[in-house]
Amino acid sequence: MNGVTIAVLEGDVDGNTARDLERELGAILADSRQVLLDMSRVGYVSSAGLRLLLLIYRMARSRGGKVSLLGLSAEIRDVMDSTGFLQFFLLTETEEEGLAMLETAGAV
DSSP, X not given: OTTEEEEEEEXXXXXXXXXXXXXXXXXXXXXXXXXXXXEEEEEEEOHHHXXXXXXXXXXXXXXXXOEEEESOOHHHHHHXXXXXXXXXXXXXXXXXXXXXXXXHHHTO
């Protein structure tokens, strides 16, 4: 969509799932500059999940892009805020808003 890759994550993103997600998302996002991650169905993010999000951010950033996170729960938002991770991402509550933010933020 408009040069933005959208990925929907579900369940917990932790030590049991992060490695598989990294493989799957790595293939999907290999050439993506602008990424919208729908996290509205994610209940928990561990340190392994934070590492995965940072990896996705770095992949997009290396291509001059950005990553928008859609629908973070209050708990995940708090963890990301306290660890300083929020500063790397655009936050949105709707897909339309996320797409607009990515278009505004960086040359889609």
